[in-house]
Amino acid sequence: MSRLTNPRRRIGPGPRPGGARDRLLDAAGKLFYRHGFSAVGIDWILREAGVAKMTLYRHFASKDELIVAYLDRADEQFWTWAETAMAGAPTAEARLAALFGAVGRLAAGPECLGCAFQGAATAFPERPHPGHRRALAHKLAVRDRLVELAREAGLRAPESLAAGLWLLMDGAWAAARTFGTLDSPAAEVKDAAVALLDAHRRRGRARPRAARRRKQELQRFNRSRRGAR
Numbered sequence: 527m528s529r530l531t532n533p534r535r536r537i538g539p540g541p542r543p544g545g546a547r548d549r550l551l552d553a554a555g556k557l558f559y560r561h562g563f564s565a566v567g568i569d570w571i572l573r574e575a576g577v578a579k580m581t582l583y584r585h586f587a588s589k590d591e592l593i594v595a596y597l598d599r600a601d602e603q604f605w606t607w608a609e610t611a612m613a614g615a616p617t618a619e620a621r622l623a624a625l626f627g628a629v630g631r632l633a634a635g636p637e638c639l640g641c642a643f644q645g646a647a648t649a650f651p652e653r654p655h656p657g658h659r660r661a662l663a664h665k666l667a668v669r670d671r672l673v674e675l676a677r678e679a680g681l682r683a684p685e686s687l688a689a690g691l692w693l694l695m696d697g698a699w700a701a702a703r704t705f706g707t708l709d710s711p712a713a714e715v716k717d718a719a720v721a722l723l724d725a726h727r728r729r730g731r732a733r734p735r736a737a738r739r740r741k742q743e744l745q746r747f748n749r750s751r752r753g754a755r
Contacts, residue, residue: 547585549575554596559642563593563649563657590656593646597660600642604664608671618678619723622691626719633698633712640703644696668692681726690722 553574557566568589572579586592611628612621632638643661650657669692676684676691698712705711 546577546581550582551596554592593657594660601664618675622675623720626716629695629698630713630715633702634710636707638702641699687726691719694718
């Protein structure tokens with residue numbers, strides 16, 4: 527999900543236009559996203575941003591604080607992208623389908639290197655770590671939005687449906703990192719999501735028919751008992 531987590535501006539050593547904080551976030555975002563949080567040190571970020579170490583520490587007290595700021599920015603970019611992808615759809619169910627269409631296009635594209643929040647949770651497995659906490663907050667917010675849309679669509683078992691959709695989305699981001707553009711299964715995520723939506727819709731509508739069948743079976747059973755007497 528690189529367009530969401532790592533704007534594709536070229537960043538190299540030396541001065542850059544814009545504020546120092548933005549340059550640091552741009553440089554850190556590019557490096558963290560491509561190389562991982564652990565592999566990227568402060569000196570590398572400083573070279574890419576073209577700023578001095580004292581400047582960095584005026585804006586960020588530690589590398590962890592820089593990581594959280596980068597994830598905050600990635601979160602804002604994700605929600606702008608996601609809500610834009612859903613904006614033209616006429617119903618909540620159509621918005622979900624549109625979202626997963628956008629996920630598939632992005633995750634199967636050449637710019638996507640996976641999910642920055644998955645990367646943070648993996649790099650910092652300890653739950654109290656600020657990077658892990660920020661990643662978890664993002665993932666919970668995504669799940670909550672999926673539940674909200676499933677409820678609005680009137681689909682059966684919205685929490686269970688949202689959990690399945692959430693897993694599909696995170697699987698698409700993982701496939702992007704694993705497969706790249708080489709026949710990536712991420713391209714099929716919309717079809718999988720639509721099948722899941724359809725299953726919840728059909729199951730919801732099937733309940734009255736099942737109830738009628740049970741009622742008819744009970745009536746036949748009662749008639750047979752009366753005939754036996």
